[in-house]
Amino acid sequence: MPRSRDSMLSRDPYLPNFAAMRFLLPALILATVVGYAQTYTETLGVRLNGGLIFSTHSGAVQNTAPIIDCGELTSGSGVGPAFSLGLEFPFAPSIGLGVELGYSNRSGTFSRVNEYPMRDSLTGNDVTLLANHELIATLNYVEISPSIIIPIIGSFDKRTLGFSIGPRFALPVAKSYVQQETVTSPSNGVFIVDGKRTQERTIAQGELISPSSMLFGVSASLESFISVGEHIALIPRLSADYFFTNVVTDAEWKLFGVRAEIGIRWSSGSTSQPAPPPPAVGVVAPVYVPPRIALQIFGFRGEVVTGNELRASTPIVNAVFFDSSSADIPLSYRRSIDGSTVSTDPVAAHAWVMSRVANVVKANADARIILEGATSGTTTEPEGIALAQRRAESVRRVLEDMGVSRSSITIKSSVLPRIASNSDFAGGREENRRVDIIVQNAPLQRWVSAEEFAFARGTVNVRASFSGGAPDARPDSMVITTNGHDTVLQLAQVESGQPVDIAMSPTQASVKISLMASAGGAISQRDTVLDVAVLPRRSIAMQAGNFDAVLRFDYNSSDLSEDVKGLLRQLGEQLPPNSTIVVEGSADVLGSEERNRVLSEQRAGNTENFMTSVANKKLNYQTSTRTDKYSDDTPQGRFLNRSIHIRVLPAK
Numbered sequence: 001m002p003r004s005r006d007s008m009l010s011r012d013p014y015l016p017n018f019a020a021m022r023f024l025l026p027a028l029i030l031a032t033v034v035g036y037a038q039t040y041t042e043t044l045g046v047r048l049n050g051g052l053i054f055s056t057h058s059g060a061v062q063n064t065a066p067i068i069d070c071g072e073l074t075s076g077s078g079v080g081p082a083f084s085l086g087l088e089f090p091f092a093p094s095i096g097l098g099v100e101l102g103y104s105n106r107s108g109t110f111s112r113v114n115e116y117p118m119r120d121s122l123t124g125n126d127v128t129l130l131a132n133h134e135l136i137a138t139l140n141y142v143e144i145s146p147s148i149i150i151p152i153i154g155s156f157d158k159r160t161l162g163f164s165i166g167p168r169f170a171l172p173v174a175k176s177y178v179q180q181e182t183v184t185s186p187s188n189g190v191f192i193v194d195g196k197r198t199q200e201r202t203i204a205q206g207e208l209i210s211p212s213s214m215l216f217g218v219s220a221s222l223e224s225f226i227s228v229g230e231h232i233a234l235i236p237r238l239s240a241d242y243f244f245t246n247v248v249t250d251a252e253w254k255l256f257g258v259r260a261e262i263g264i265r266w267s268s269g270s271t272s273q274p275a276p277p278p279p280a281v282g283v284v285a286p287v288y289v290p291p292r293i294a295l296q297i298f299g300f301r302g303e304v305v306t307g308n309e310l311r312a313s314t315p316i317v318n319a320v321f322f323d324s325s326s327a328d329i330p331l332s333y334r335r336s337i338d339g340s341t342v343s344t345d346p347v348a349a350h351a352w353v354m355s356r357v358a359n360v361v362k363a364n365a366d367a368r369i370i371l372e373g374a375t376s377g378t379t380t381e382p383e384g385i386a387l388a389q390r391r392a393e394s395v396r397r398v399l400e401d402m403g404v405s406r407s408s409i410t411i412k413s414s415v416l417p418r419i420a421s422n423s424d425f426a427g428g429r430e431e432n433r434r435v436d437i438i439v440q441n442a443p444l445q446r447w448v449s450a451e452e453f454a455f456a457r458g459t460v461n462v463r464a465s466f467s468g469g470a471p472d473a474r475p476d477s478m479v480i481t482t483n484g485h486d487t488v489l490q491l492a493q494v495e496s497g498q499p500v501d502i503a504m505s506p507t508q509a510s511v512k513i514s515l516m517a518s519a520g521g522a523i524s525q526r527d528t529v530l531d532v533a534v535l536p537r538r539s540i541a542m543q544a545g546n547f548d549a550v551l552r553f554d555y556n557s558s559d560l561s562e563d564v565k566g567l568l569r570q571l572g573e574q575l576p577p578n579s580t581i582v583v584e585g586s587a588d589v590l591g592s593e594e595r596n597r598v599l600s601e602q603r604a605g606n607t608e609n610f611m612t613s614v615a616n617k618k619l620n621y622q623t624s625t626r627t628d629k630y631s632d633d634t635p636q637g638r639f640l641n642r643s644i645h646i647r648v649l650p651a652k
Helices: 005-011 018-037 346-362 385-401 426-432 562-574 593-614 635-641
Strands: 039-061 073-092 095-105 108-119 126-154 159-185 191-193 196-198 200-207 215-223 232-243 252-272 292-311 319-321 368-373 409-413 434-440 448-467 477-482 485-490 495-504 510-519 522-531 537-539 548-552 580-586 620-625 643-649
Touching: 039 095, 039 108, 039 232, 073 126, 073 252, 095 159, 126 215, 159 232, 191 200, 215 252, 292 495, 292 510, 292 522, 319 346, 319 635, 346 385, 346 434, 346 635, 368 385, 385 409, 385 434, 426 635, 448 477, 448 510, 448 522, 477 495, 485 495, 495 510, 548 562, 548 635, 562 593, 580 593, 593 620, 593 643
Parallel strands: 292 537, 368 409, 580 620
Antiparallel strands: 039 073, 039 252, 073 095, 073 108, 095 126, 108 126, 126 159, 159 200, 159 215, 191 196, 215 232, 232 252, 292 448, 319 434, 368 434, 448 495, 477 485, 477 510, 510 522, 548 643, 580 643
16 A cells, blocks of 8 residues: 655654754754854963073273273173063053063173283294183173063964063172183293293183163063963063163173073963854855966077276275264274275265275285374363374274284374364364374275176066956056066056166176066066076276266365375276266365355366376366265265265267
């Protein structure tokens, strides 16, 4: 007998039980909403940190009590442990406050090389003993550091990347030192200590008696949370701090530190269950393929251009200027040959004057230096010649530290400089407080007369196409960047030739071409290596278009010095015939406007007359006064304005 549909459903064991599902589905939805709605809110974070701190010491430590003066110490470093305990409080959803109490070992070692005259007991010859002088400072501090904490990635209590910054206070708890020396050269050099011969000696040791009672500075750090439990996280942290207060009260001694730490953090808070969010109602937005750019390089047309270029070296204002009534060299001057590149700006390059002079002297065995110390006059600096002498001695010490032999330096002193500026002006008095550096038997300045150059020049063919993205957001143009040079193209223009001009050495076999296309938020980049060895080469005549020389004159004078004449002779020898020399005279702000105008014209005219007399070829001249001058706010700027500027136009 056939069964009805209802009876078939009620008896089939493999079909689902819909009555049970009507109860199970609401239960699953409720559990999901409850789990989703639970929200954890942190109220307090406690952390313990530990690691190492790398400290650098800088300044001018020479005779702070009770250290024995064995020469100026300018830099040192050390590594020590650091640990701290901290509390953190959320202040807003994206910011928090913290405070840490810690202990840091900021010990470090200053060092310098000292020279002592001695007699070799084997040969009887006078030699120089070199000894490495070290000041080993033991400095431990209890430190307090409040901070503002900003989560960059993640929330405050689960910071994938966080940043903090705030002031830092340090109280000294250990402050001792040891001074010692070790002979480095010659190998048989020794000290005599208590009748015994030794190559190492302790000069002094004990407690620093003039430490600052508290150091004040600033600290900043980056950190990341690595969760190891529901409320526990490991925190690697990298921090840097700098103290504005000196370590001691009677010398310049600053501390900078970098800390690498690992911490453990415990979080305390509460969990709430807010109402579930209402179901979303709306129209589903269409999904578009993300925008992208296809970029291709398919060929290069060009050549290698070689030649020589005439360039001028940065002018030297061969004087060191001092503050009123002071014989201390201002901190703006560089006091060591550290390999840094001299600024191409003549005013900024003045900071390197002593290292530039030292390099000139060391490169010329017969070179001699005369240091002429001076003051602004007994009315403003009543100490007079004694002050001038101390200023010259300060410059001599720095030159000796740079490797210039003391025997090659002569000191002179006078109340006013040999060529004095007008003391009726405040700027003139500022200029007279100086030490002039006179170099004999060596050129103070040279022009680079034939600097060889090479360029790979041509056109690289590029194909770029844009696709994807929302139709209403499609851009109208695309930017093609070739080795840093931007070109804007219409989006429909998929092929173009991009200009290439790459500086290279004359013997270089290949150069790199970097291409990038960007439009509508999409970026594509391609790099290729161009084989320049197979490109045709073209040599061009000497170029002088970038030549710009500054030649200085004495105060209120239009007479060409012998150094200036020598440099002008160099220029006349290097220029091709029919070149045009542009000579622009200049004067400083001191004196009347009419006098400065006449002086500028005289300087330009005298330069043209001298060049005409020594040049053995036809050269054209354009003389004028210079309006684009250096700032007259500094002595070196005014010295540079007492000058002529020389530019060269290519031959017609």
